[in-house]
Amino acid sequence: MTHSPLAPRSSLFAKYFLALFAAVVLPLLVASGSEAWFGHRDQRARLNDLLNAEARSAAAKIQDFIDGIRDQLAWTVQLPWSDGADDRRRLDAFRLLRQVPAVVSLAFVDASGRERLFVSRIGLNRIEGGAENSLNAALTGLRPGSAGYGPVTFHAGSEPFMTIAVTGNRAAVGIVIAEVNLKLIWDVISAIKVGRTGEAFVLDQPGRLVAHPDISLVLRADKAVTLPLQGLRADILARNGQAVAGRDTTGQTVLAAMAQIPGVDWSVVVKQPAAEAFRPIYAALWRTAALLVGGAAFAAALAYWLTQRMMGPIRLLEDGVARIGAGQFDYRISLATGDEFERLATRFNEMAGDLAVSQERSERIGRLKRFLAPQVAELVDQSGDASVLDGRCMEVVVVFGDLRGFTAFSARAQPETVMSVLSDYYDALDKVVIEHGATLTNFSGDGMMVLLNAPVACSDPALRAIHMAHEMQLSVQSLLRDRSALGHRLGFSVGLAMGPAIVGRIGKEGRLDYTAIGNVVNLASRLCASARDTEILTDMVVAHAVEGQVPLVEQDMRILKGFDQPIQVFSAVNNEISLKQLS
Amino acid sequence: MTKRDIIAFVGVAAASTISARAQQRAMPVIGYLGSESPEPYTSRISAFLQGLKESGFTQGHNVAIDFQWAEGKYDRLPALAKYIASRQVAVIVAPGGAEVALAARSATSTIPIVFEMGGDPIALGLVESLSRPGGNLTGVTSLSVEVSHKRLEFLSEFIPTTKTFAVAVNPTSPTSSSQLRNLRTAASDLGLQLHVLNASSEPEIDSMFVAVSQMRMGGLVFTSDPYFAYRSQRLAALAIRHGVPAITQAQDFPIAGGLMSYGGDFQQSHRHTGIYAGRVITGERPSDLPVQRVTKLELFVNLKAANALGIAVPASLLSSADVVIE
Numbered sequence: 083m084t085h086s087p088l089a090p091r092s093s094l095f096a097k098y099f100l101a102l103f104a105a106v107v108l109p110l111l112v113a114s115g116s117e118a119w120f121g122h123r124d125q126r127a128r129l130n131d132l133l134n135a136e137a138r139s140a141a142a143k144i145q146d147f148i149d150g151i152r153d154q155l156a157w158t159v160q161l162p163w164s165d166g167a168d169d170r171r172r173l174d175a176f177r178l179l180r181q182v183p184a185v186v187s188l189a190f191v192d193a194s195g196r197e198r199l200f201v202s203r204i205g206l207n208r209i210e211g212g213a214e215n216s217l218n219a220a221l222t223g224l225r226p227g228s229a230g231y232g233p234v235t236f237h238a239g240s241e242p243f244m245t246i247a248v249t250g251n252r253a254a255v256g257i258v259i260a261e262v263n264l265k266l267i268w269d270v271i272s273a274i275k276v277g278r279t280g281e282a283f284v285l286d287q288p289g290r291l292v293a294h295p296d297i298s299l300v301l302r303a304d305k306a307v308t309l310p311l312q313g314l315r316a317d318i319l320a321r322n323g324q325a326v327a328g329r330d331t332t333g334q335t336v337l338a339a340m341a342q343i344p345g346v347d348w349s350v351v352v353k354q355p356a357a358e359a360f361r362p363i364y365a366a367l368w369r370t371a372a373l374l375v376g377g378a379a380f381a382a383a384l385a386y387w388l389t390q391r392m393m394g395p396i397r398l399l400e401d402g403v404a405r406i407g408a409g410q411f412d413y414r415i416s417l418a419t420g421d422e423f424e425r426l427a428t429r430f431n432e433m434a435g436d437l438a439v440s441q442e443r444s445e446r447i448g449r450l451k452r453f454l455a456p457q458v459a460e461l462v463d464q465s466g467d468a469s470v471l472d473g474r475c476m477e478v479v480v481v482f483g484d485l486r487g488f489t490a491f492s493a494r495a496q497p498e499t500v501m502s503v504l505s506d507y508y509d510a511l512d513k514v515v516i517e518h519g520a521t522l523t524n525f526s527g528d529g530m531m532v533l534l535n536a537p538v539a540c541s542d543p544a545l546r547a548i549h550m551a552h553e554m555q556l557s558v559q560s561l562l563r564d565r566s567a568l569g570h571r572l573g574f575s576v577g578l579a580m581g582p583a584i585v586g587r588i589g590k591e592g593r594l595d596y597t598a599i600g601n602v603v604n605l606a607s608r609l610c611a612s613a614r615d616t617e618i619l620t621d622m623v624v625a626h627a628v629e630g631q632v633p634l635v636e637q638d639m640r641i642l643k644g645f646d647q648p649i650q651v652f653s654a655v656n657n658e659i660s661l662k663q664l665s
Numbered sequence: 666m667t668k669r670d671i672i673a674f675v676g677v678a679a680a681s682t683i684s685a686r687a688q689q690r691a692m693p694v695i696g697y698l699g700s701e702s703p704e705p706y707t708s709r710i711s712a713f714l715q716g717l718k719e720s721g722f723t724q725g726h727n728v729a730i731d732f733q734w735a736e737g738k739y740d741r742l743p744a745l746a747k748y749i750a751s752r753q754v755a756v757i758v759a760p761g762g763a764e765v766a767l768a769a770r771s772a773t774s775t776i777p778i779v780f781e782m783g784g785d786p787i788a789l790g791l792v793e794s795l796s797r798p799g800g801n802l803t804g805v806t807s808l809s810v811e812v813s814h815k816r817l818e819f820l821s822e823f824i825p826t827t828k829t830f831a832v833a834v835n836p837t838s839p840t841s842s843s844q845l846r847n848l849r850t851a852a853s854d855l856g857l858q859l860h861v862l863n864a865s866s867e868p869e870i871d872s873m874f875v876a877v878s879q880m881r882m883g884g885l886v887f888t889s890d891p892y893f894a895y896r897s898q899r900l901a902a903l904a905i906r907h908g909v910p911a912i913t914q915a916q917d918f919p920i921a922g923g924l925m926s927y928g929g930d931f932q933q934s935h936r937h938t939g940i941y942a943g944r945v946i947t948g949e950r951p952s953d954l955p956v957q958r959v960t961k962l963e964l965f966v967n968l969k970a971a972n973a974l975g976i977a978v979p980a981s982l983l984s985s986a987d988v989v990i991e
Contacts (some may be wrong), residue, residue, distance in 0.1 A: 169981075176985040182963065203962050204811055206818055206851055238787075241957050265960055298944075301955035303796045442805035 106381030133339035280354030411438030473586025486573030544627030573615025696749035720943020746772035762891035780804030805927025813852030829881025
């Protein structure tokens with residue numbers, strides 16, 4: 083089982099996600115923010131221009147109203163006065179009253195300041211009334227050919243009136259003084275629309291409301307009511323004619339701009355509910371915000387997708403590596419991303435393959451080492467041909483070794499002592515076997531079997547076997563000599579024979595033995611059994627093979643169990659052991 | 666609680682929710698106090714409805730109007746006004762003269778009243794000032810009462826050869842004395858003689874015309890009075906029959922064959938009354954709505970009537986006239 087590694091302190095997912103998200107959102111935020119800010123500023127400026135234009139247009143309309151009256155008055159003062167009643171002028175006056183509804187009454191004053199004619203809609207007409215009219219405010223400072231405007235007055239404290247005086251281009255034609263009902267500006271002011279619900283109003287110089295779409299506000303002539311409107315005008319003046327935000331009489335927040343009417347010194351103010359005026363700005367801001375949110379959502383989705391695309395393969399690789407690390411060499415990481423990840427996965431898969439091969443080899447070596455000398459095992463392995471272990475008939479030298487008196491010893495001695503003796507015995511023999519490149523095929527109790535010339539062929543196996551047997555005797559005898567001090571009577575005998583045998587692996591998978599089968603094995607075993615302590619017995623084949631190279635002593639023919647004929651036996655002379663025996 | 670109690674309780678609860686819902690749905694009601702019958706008021710009512718519409722109200726759609734008519738019997742006005750006030754209407758509209766406005770005012774001091782009349786509402790004690798009416802009344806005044814002397818002036822201009830004119834006065838009218846005073850001053854300014862004739866009923870009107878034609882006076886000047894205004898048809902017929910040059914406040918008179926009229930534009934005044942009624946329904950207080958004065962005064966001249974009377978129309982009148990009926 084793969085065990086998951088410790089969770090990392092900060093995940094790659096979070097890093098990549100944040101980085102990708104920020105990469106999209108930050109520029110978007112900056113772009114939108116600046117766009118919104120500049121947009122807002124430009125819109126504000128545009129709104130200012132728009133409102134100012136509306137104010138100028140409204141002022142022009144009010145101006146037209148006044149100028150219209152002035153122009154109408156102008157043509158009634160063209161002819162000089164005669165001494166008698168001026169019937170023609172009277173008709174002109176009647177016509178003017180009919181044409182200009184705002185004019186309530188007309189007074190004609192001659193050059194000497196005497197009222198010559200007075201016509202009115204309400205009062206009685208007067209001819210040659212003679213009243214002195216030079217005190218009228220509209221007349222002060224009036225030059226020939228010009229018009230003068232009196233202050234706004236509120237009749238009965240309610241209706242706004244104003245006098246307009248127009249002089250002829252010569253002093254002799256005198257002056258016409260008209261009383262104008264300013265209520266009639268309502269027709270003009272109520273027709274002015276700023277945007278959808280915006281409107282205009284007119285303040286005179288002292289700040290009284292002269293005209294407003296809601297006529298009742300004008301007729302109330304209440305300074306307290308018009309205070310917010312005066313406030314708007316003051317704000318605009320304070321800001322050099324820029325449009326300002328403020329509150330109107332109903333407490334609604336409005337945006338207001340202003341234009342002056344020079345002759346009468348009135349201010350025409352246009353106002354538009356701020357909510358309406360700023361609607362395009364707010365709409366733009368909302369659009370920007372929506373774009374930002376949408377962009378952020380898109381960025382998050384993109385970042386999530388990209389990061390997932392990155393994390394998926396990384397996790398797969400991590401898991402795969404963990405499995406391979408745990409020895410699952412047949413595990414393959416399957417990634418088809420077509421990028422570096424896929425290449426990395428391929429590399430990992432190759433590595434897993436290599437590891438599998440390597441492990442298989444080391445396992446095989448381990449197996450071989452069980453019954454082959456390490457060098458032999460390596461050799462077999464390097465040759466890469468395990469077929470050397472297959473069963474075949476070979477000329478081999480079989481060497482048997484056996485502890486004498488072991489059965490009696492094991493019956494008497496403590497099991498620990500037996501195990502200790504056996505362990506030392508095996509170690510000693512194993513070393514010798516390895517040194518001589520022989521193959522230890524079998525240990526069983528105190529006996530052992532060693533093969534030479536199989537599975538790997540070696541030169542002069544018989545001689546080699548005799549040298550090995552001598553070494554065995556030396557090391558075992560020295561071991562036993564140490565042991566004999568402890569009162570154990572043990573000996574060691576060796577028998578060897580040479581001849582053809584079937585050698586190879588025997589057994590099934592997991593419990594394989596390499597061994598030899600044949601007459602030569604029996605012969606070697608019987609020779610070993612027949613040998614006394616310290617003795618090394620060989621058959622004739624070995625003796626012939628080593629003739630002249632090692633000293634051998636021919637023994638009497640021996641009857642060996644399982645053999646019909648007596649066998650010629652030779653004893654390998656071992657001077658050292660003999661000497662030791664003697665000593 | 667017995668079973669019967671529970672049933673009764675449930676019934677009451679159901680009834681109260683129903684009535685509450687009915688009240689929610691109920692349209693505001695305008696109590697309309699008329700001095701005459703609907704017929705002579707027709708054009709005025711349509712102007713009133715027009716104004717109401719400008720304030721966002723349409724009869725039968727989002728406002729109901731409860732019309733009450735005095736049928737020319739002005740002494741019935743106070744009782745009708747009280748009846749309207751008892752109906753708990755949203756606003757009382759009192760058009761057509763000082764009598765109606767005064768009757769409405771005497772009926773309630775809480776329900777808003779919008780009047781339409783000629784004359785000075787301050788002098789009549791209806792409001793404290795034009796700009797700040799103060800109480801529960803506001804409305805529209807025409808200039809008809811103020812211009813009574815202008816009618817005398819126009820008629821004398823028409824018939825410059827005569828220095829004696831008859832004046833028709835309805836003594837029951839609240840504004841009659843002020844108009845008469847106004848006329849007498851004007852007469853002395855113009856160097857004219859006045860002969861005052863009272864008429865407050867149909868037989869008196871008949872006998873008045875007989876008197877004028879018998880006394881061979883220059884003409885008959887009518888003071889501003891709704892009683893006369895709503896009888897323009899009859900006045901015109903009598904003027905034609907008796908060959909009397911006459912001038913009234915109402916344009917209906919020359920249209921019906923009379924000689925002249927000079928007075929405030931009642932279309933305008935009734936329209937403004939409608940606008941104010943609507944504004945009051947939407948919650949504005951009458952004390953915040955200044956009394957409006959009609960700006961428009963109209964001179965109607967019927968040339969046919971002048972020809973029938975054998976009078977040449979002077980150029981000054983033709984150029985002054987807003988409407989010349991040929």
